[in-house]
Amino acid sequence: MDKEEIKHRIHDLTLEHKDLDDAITLMQERPFIDELQMRRMKTRKLKLKEEILLLESKLIPDIEA
Numbered sequence: 001m002d003k004e005e006i007k008h009r010i011h012d013l014t015l016e017h018k019d020l021d022d023a024i025t026l027m028q029e030r031p032f033i034d035e036l037q038m039r040r041m042k043t044r045k046l047k048l049k050e051e052i053l054l055l056e057s058k059l060i061p062d063i064e065a
Helices: 003-028 033-058
Strands: none
Touching: 003 033
């Protein structure tokens, strides 16, 4: 992957992460919560965040010691 592809992927993942965050917030406002659905959404959100961080680390240039 080149830098532009990585940046595009980060953008897409960030949007999905935000959408999940919004959906989780809305779900928490309901009187009855589907705990399994909530757990799956939070797990997916965490995996997205981890992938975003991994891709962002690929954009940081290596420093020669």
